[in-house]
Amino acid sequence: xxxxxxxxxxxxxxxxxxxxxxxxxxxxxxxxxxxxxxxxxxxxxxxxxxxxxxxxxxxxxxxxxxxxxxxxxxxxxxxxxxxxxxxxxxxxxxxxxxxxxxxxxxxxxxxxxxxxxxxxxxxxxxxxxxxxxxxxxxxxxxxxxxxxxxxxxxxxxxxxxxxxxxxxxxxxxxxxxxxxxxxxxxxxxxxxxxxxxxxxxxxxxxxxxxxxxxxxxxxxxxxxxxxxxxxxxxxxxxxxxxxxxxxxxxxxxxxxxxxxxxxxxxxxxxxxxxxxxxxxxxxxxxxxxxxxxxxxxxxxxxxxxxxxxxxxxxxxxxxxxxxxxxxxxxxxxxxxxxxxxxxxxxxxxxxxxxxxxxxxxxxxx
Amino acid sequence: xxxxxxxxxxxxxxxxxxxxxxxxxxxxxxxxxxxxxxxxxxxxxxxxxxxxxxxxxxxxxxxxxxxxxxxxxxxxxxxxxxxxxxxxxxxxxxxxxxxxxxxxxxxxxxxxxxxxxxxxxxxxxxxxxxxxxxxxxxxxxxxxxxxxxxx
Amino acid sequence: xxxxxxxxxxxxxxxxxxxxxxxxxxxxxxxxxxxxxxxxxxxxxxxxxxxxxxxxxxxxxxxxxxxxxxxxxxxxxxxxxxxxxxxxxxxxxxxxxxxxxxxxxxxxxxxxxxxxxxxxxxxxxxxxxxxxxxxxxxxxxxxxxxxxxxxxxxxxxxxxxxxxxxxxxxxxxxxxxxxxxxxxxxxxxxxxxxxxxxxxxxxxxxxxxxxxxxxxxxxxxxxxxxxxxx
Numbered sequence: 001x002x003x004x005x006x007x008x009x010x011x012x013x014x015x016x017x018x019x020x021x022x023x024x025x026x027x028x029x030x031x032x033x034x035x036x037x038x039x040x041x042x043x044x045x046x047x048x049x050x051x052x053x054x055x056x057x058x059x060x061x062x063x064x065x066x067x068x069x070x071x072x073x074x075x076x077x078x079x080x081x082x083x084x085x086x087x088x089x090x091x092x093x094x095x096x097x098x099x100x101x102x103x104x105x106x107x108x109x110x111x112x113x114x115x116x117x118x119x120x121x122x123x124x125x126x127x128x129x130x131x132x133x134x135x136x137x138x139x140x141x142x143x144x145x146x147x148x149x150x151x152x153x154x155x156x157x158x159x160x161x162x163x164x165x166x167x168x169x170x171x172x173x174x175x176x177x178x179x180x181x182x183x184x185x186x187x188x189x190x191x192x193x194x195x196x197x198x199x200x201x202x203x204x205x206x207x208x209x210x211x212x213x214x215x216x217x218x219x220x221x222x223x224x225x226x227x228x229x230x231x232x233x234x235x236x237x238x239x240x241x242x243x244x245x246x247x248x249x250x251x252x253x254x255x256x257x258x259x260x261x262x263x264x265x266x267x268x269x270x271x272x273x274x275x276x277x278x279x280x281x282x283x284x285x286x287x288x289x290x291x292x293x294x295x296x297x298x299x300x301x302x303x304x305x306x307x308x309x310x311x312x313x314x315x316x317x318x319x320x321x322x323x324x325x326x327x328x329x330x331x332x333x334x335x336x337x338x339x340x341x342x343x344x345x346x347x348x349x350x351x352x353x354x355x356x357x358x359x360x361x362x363x364x365x
Numbered sequence: 366x367x368x369x370x371x372x373x374x375x376x377x378x379x380x381x382x383x384x385x386x387x388x389x390x391x392x393x394x395x396x397x398x399x400x401x402x403x404x405x406x407x408x409x410x411x412x413x414x415x416x417x418x419x420x421x422x423x424x425x426x427x428x429x430x431x432x433x434x435x436x437x438x439x440x441x442x443x444x445x446x447x448x449x450x451x452x453x454x455x456x457x458x459x460x461x462x463x464x465x466x467x468x469x470x471x472x473x474x475x476x477x478x479x480x481x482x483x484x485x486x487x488x489x490x491x492x493x494x495x496x497x498x499x500x501x502x503x504x505x506x507x508x509x510x511x512x513x514x515x516x
Numbered sequence: 517x518x519x520x521x522x523x524x525x526x527x528x529x530x531x532x533x534x535x536x537x538x539x540x541x542x543x544x545x546x547x548x549x550x551x552x553x554x555x556x557x558x559x560x561x562x563x564x565x566x567x568x569x570x571x572x573x574x575x576x577x578x579x580x581x582x583x584x585x586x587x588x589x590x591x592x593x594x595x596x597x598x599x600x601x602x603x604x605x606x607x608x609x610x611x612x613x614x615x616x617x618x619x620x621x622x623x624x625x626x627x628x629x630x631x632x633x634x635x636x637x638x639x640x641x642x643x644x645x646x647x648x649x650x651x652x653x654x655x656x657x658x659x660x661x662x663x664x665x666x667x668x669x670x671x672x673x674x675x676x677x678x679x680x681x682x683x684x685x686x687x688x689x690x691x692x693x694x695x696x697x698x699x700x701x702x703x704x705x706x707x708x709x710x711x712x713x714x715x716x717x718x719x720x721x722x723x724x725x726x727x728x729x730x731x732x733x734x735x736x737x738x739x740x741x742x743x744x745x746x
Contacts, residue, residue: 018488020445023464029416030473036414218676220689228676230694244573246563254563263560269672270694282470300693311695312558312702324699325559328706335710339717342630346721349632
């Protein structure tokens with residue numbers, strides 16, 4: 001079985017040279033934000049540790065996570081990671097199909113009980129007995145629960161698995177449910193984003209294999225090294241935000257000069273991701289760099305936070321669309337008018353009372 | 366008359382936004398780090414690597430740093446996972462290692478303080494197989510696990 | 517403690533001790549600064565031209581917001597402390613006589629007074645029941661909500677592991693995500709704006725129409741009664 005081999009042995013067998021390997025380790029250390037000295041640590045781990053079996057399940061999803069993953073900075077990097085893990089089951093990438101493929105799941109579960117990593121792309125729908133997502137003739141939620149029962153840890157790829165994403169958007173007819181609400185007894189690493197950045201995905205896997213532990217997570221279960229800061233904190237347009245220079249219209253002077261997109265509804269200040277540092281497509285660019293605000297795709301329920309072009313959430317449920325400012329101004333105006341009216345009424349009453357008292361006094365006299 | 370010539374067009378030169386770097390503060394700090402690393406290399410042989418991509422360099426910092434280090438005699442290139450270009454600086458023992466991908470885009474830039482950068486040295490694991498490999502060539506039979514890139 | 521109609525005839529009572537009065541005006545200033553700067557953070561001023569390095573407008577606005585927020589918070593903590601060591605009126609802000617029947621009957625009376633259904637208001641040494649209810653709900657509970665949501669948002673820039681994050685970071689996942697916290701913090705501002713409008717109006721109106729002093733009381737500390745009837 002391939003999983004008894006170390007990653008390095010597999011790499012050599014595939015014809016990857018020692019120097020390529022060292023370069024990969026250097027780049028990985030950089031991607032993980034580690035000191036270059038860690039490159040040798042990573043190299044050592046890969047030379048000595050047997051490959052970790054990974055089962056990659058697909059629920060309700062669009063495969064954008066897989067698409068992102070196989071487009072890591074260098075095509076070889078994803079190859080390297082793919083050979084580093086023993087990707088024993090991935091219904092999008094694997095050659096086997098049908099019963100043969102499904103048999104692998106049972107085999108891995110038995111052979112590597114408690115030792116394999118479960119990567120989940122997409123999420124299970126729970127309504128209608130889970131019928132909205134059928135894998136191998138059975139609801140996906142059943143497959144997920146079965147495979148998760150014996151795994152070491154779960155990686156929730158993308159916003160679907162982490163939060164629910166578009167299929168869980170209001171009113172969520174299929175009751176698509178993020179993985180952590182279905183699997184509650186295993187450590188879960190959320191790697192949100194729609195899709196997550198390729199380097200973030202390979203980085204998380206490499207870290208887990210190198211250091212034999214899951215990366216440090218924040219309160220919401222996301223790796224701190226990639227989701228510890230907001231887009232806004234490391235945005236190269238941040239100086240324009242602080243200076244008070246904003247794009248006011250898509251074709252104005254500010255847009256051409258690359259001013260801050262805050263007024264155009266950029267969700268950078270509320271979105272935790274590594275886009276502004278790692279960037280996309282081999283570090284070429286990211287949404288804000290190409291002139292469009294962040295839409296907050298790695299945040300919980302980003303489809304239900306109103307327009308992508310307003311940073312104050314639109315509140316539904318008042319019959320009409322309204323946001324805090326509109327309602328606030330209306331309320332302040334109404335109260336102001338009411339105060340004026342009340343003040344006038346008070347004054348009139350007081351005058352009446354005064355004259356009444358005056359009359360009483362006159363009568364007494 | 367298209368009217369397009371009435372649209373005012375102003376071309377801004379990219380140099381206008383570069384500004385004047387203030388004392389190249391970060392480059393100077395890295396140069397200090399290199400000095401300490403050199404002392405360690407001489408005293409104990411300990412090698413050091415500095416990831417320049419992780420440095421918060423301002424405009425002009427990197428140029429100032431590389432200008433200060435100068436250019437030495439050795440230039441090398443490694444073809445593995447895309448090219449890697451190695452340049453000796455005018456300071457012996459200080460190397461610039463530029464990791465590129467297959468499209469010649471920089472992945473990261475390291476400064477390595479060592480006798481020879483690690484990636485240039487023959488690898489111990491490869492050396493272990495060296496005699497077998499040469500013997501196989503002398504016998505005229507290809508070795509069973511020859512990496513294609515180094516054949 | 518809630519104080520109702522004084523049984524003894526008196527013309528002046530020392531109600532607001534000096535620290536409470538200072539706190540009131542500092543708080544008023546802080547809330548005004550917070551509201552204006554907060555509104556400008558959510559709805560920035562028109563774009564400035566020129567180099568980014570020439571300006572720091574948003575940075576300054578945010579500085580005022582954070583500085584005023586710290587003053588507001590320190591004031592809040594001080595006010596809690598003063599509730600323990602101050603006079604009996606000083607804990608009105610933190611206690612609501614919810615189970616006292618008289619409180620509610622007087623509240624109804626006060627509402628009827630504002631609706632022009634009562635000819636004469638009653639006398640109160642401390643807050644009248646309506647004001648008391650509003651103070652507790654808006655200043656104490658509302659202030660606490662604004663502090664907690666505000667500090668949670670502030671912790672986003674001080675970063676993971678900062679004391680702000682350790683103390684208030686849990687708020688963000690509790691509410692949903694960062695944007696939701698932002699939205700509630702923003703709603704809170706409008707609640708405070710409406711409250712301040714009502715507060716200023718009723719203070720002026722009561723000063724004129726009621727049987728006791730209000731505005732001067734918050735300056736001198738003495739509650740003056742305009743007549744000797746109970």
